[in-house]
Amino acid sequence: MMYVVGTLILVFIIVIVVQIGNITEVAARLRGEKQAEHDKNEFNARMMILFMVGFLVYSVASAIYYAPYMLGYGPNILPTQHARDIMQLFNVTLFFTGIVFILTQIMLFWFAYKYRAKEGRVALYMPHDNKLEVVWTLIPAVVMAILVVFGLMVWNDTMSDVSTEAESVGLVTGKDNEYIEIEATGMQFAWTLRHPGMDGKIGEKYYKAITPTNQVGQVWDDPKNIDDIILDELVLPVNTTIRARITSRDVLHNFDIPHFFVKMDAVPGMPTYFKFTPDMTTEQYREHLSQYPEWNVPADPDEPDGPKRWEEFNFELACAELCGKSHYSMRKIVRVVTAEEYNAWLLANEEKSLYLTEIRGTEEDPFLDKATLTIEKRIADRKAADQAPSDDPTPATPEVEEDAAAPAPAPAPETPEAPVDAPEQEEAGQ
Numbered sequence: 015m016m017y018v019v020g021t022l023i024l025v026f027i028i029v030i031v032v033q034i035g036n037i038t039e040v041a042a043r044l045r046g047e048k049q050a051e052h053d054k055n056e057f058n059a060r061m062m063i064l065f066m067v068g069f070l071v072y073s074v075a076s077a078i079y080y081a082p083y084m085l086g087y088g089p090n091i092l093p094t095q096h097a098r099d100i101m102q103l104f105n106v107t108l109f110f111t112g113i114v115f116i117l118t119q120i121m122l123f124w125f126a127y128k129y130r131a132k133e134g135r136v137a138l139y140m141p142h143d144n145k146l147e148v149v150w151t152l153i154p155a156v157v158m159a160i161l162v163v164f165g166l167m168v169w170n171d172t173m174s175d176v177s178t179e180a181e182s183v184g185l186v187t188g189k190d191n192e193y194i195e196i197e198a199t200g201m202q203f204a205w206t207l208r209h210p211g212m213d214g215k216i217g218e219k220y221y222k223a224i225t226p227t228n229q230v231g232q233v234w235d236d237p238k239n240i241d242d243i244i245l246d247e248l249v250l251p252v253n254t255t256i257r258a259r260i261t262s263r264d265v266l267h268n269f270d271i272p273h274f275f276v277k278m279d280a281v282p283g284m285p286t287y288f289k290f291t292p293d294m295t296t297e298q299y300r301e302h303l304s305q306y307p308e309w310n311v312p313a314d315p316d317e318p319d320g321p322k323r324w325e326e327f328n329f330e331l332a333c334a335e336l337c338g339k340s341h342y343s344m345r346k347i348v349r350v351v352t353a354e355e356y357n358a359w360l361l362a363n364e365e366k367s368l369y370l371t372e373i374r375g376t377e378e379d380p381f382l383d384k385a386t387l388t389i390e391k392r393i394a395d396r397k398a399a400d401q402a403p404s405d406d407p408t409p410a411t412p413e414v415e416e417d418a419a420a421p422a423p424a425p426a427p428e429t430p431e432a433p434v435d436a437p438e439q440e441e442a443g444q
């Protein structure tokens with residue numbers, strides 16, 4: 015409706031302007047050429063000023079009106095530090111270019127008005143002015159230099175990799191130099207997300223090992239692959255550095271989590287990465303959104319009593335490279351949870367490793383001769399421990415939400431991943 019009214023008003027204004035033009039033409043014929051020329055110039059000059067005012071008011075007003083819809087403004091706060099740094103850079107740039115924009119627009123139209131054609135007026139002849147040239151070269155050069163230097167600083171911070179002393183982990187312990195490395199493989203048309211599992215190490219892969227079940231070509235001889243989990247949604251702990259290893263199986267894709275300002279090309283044959291640290295959980299972000307009236311409307315307009323928009327909010331991973339006809343379907347939910355919830359989630363999902371669900375016990379399994387692997391023992395022990403206190407016969411494979419409410423999960427095993435450890439098999443007593 016607003017658009018229709020707006021369009022009608024616009025058409026109306028155009029008609030009025032054309033009609034005024036016509037009237038001036040007719041009046042010209044009646045009054046003679048010279049006077050007509052003068053009137054036309056006066057009219058155009060005033061219109062220049064009118065246009066300038068309208069244009070500037072519209073530019074500023076529309077920027078203010080649309081700001082709350084943009085990331086980094088209004089409800090859309092940014093839950094990573096590097097995103098806030100980029101946003102600050104953007105705002106500083108906007109401040110300087112905004113000043114230049116407004117000043118040059120005012121000067122452009124003001125000059126058109128002030129120096130409108132008048133009988134007897136001649137243009138000023140100024141072949142050269144050193145002072146003027148120095149001023150209009152130096153000021154932009156200094157401003158640009160400042161912006162470039164700040165830009166490079168933010169770029170270096172944002173694009174840096176994890177430090178060499180940093181250690182990739184499975185369970186979060188809260189140590190300073192730990193990070194979680196996940197792998198995202200783009201393919202037409204889905205992201206395959208691989209979690210390193212308890213050992214924190216992503217296993218080797220080889221393209222010739224790719225099968226319909228083994229989407230990224232995990233090499234099963236590599237013990238690091240045993241606990242790697244293929245994820246339906248990206249679950250990340252808050253305040254922990256995440257390093258996404260990004261790659262593609264076919265064409266160019268782009269790993270994009272808009273709210274985090276995370277965006278990196280996925281290039282076949284050339285692994286890229288992006289390091290980021292979410293500092294707000296999905297739950298906290300939803301709570302933040304709930305303060306805004308525009309987020310307090312039903313998520314589904316057909317269901318007025320259904321959940322509110324803020325309750326349905328999720329961070330999303332998308333593909334930001336037009337990669338083919340189903341490009342839009344490369345969407346995955348990104349759930350940021352507390353460290354405790356994350357650890358509980360990982361423990362509950364360990365048995366969903368691709369190796370355990372699809373490969374173990376088949377002819378592809380290189381560890382067929384080993385009756386019990388460390389990971390299997392660990393899972394069994396945990397299940398036994400979970401069942402011991404209460405005699406509840408229900409299997410202990412809860413979802414994370416249910417688990418978060420339940421008592422704290424069993425502490426992480428101290429031993430590093432050692433899947434084909436002979437002594438342990440004996441202990442397991444096959």
Ligand SMILES: [Cu+2]
Nearest residue numbers: 267333337344
């Ligand atoms: Cu894509």
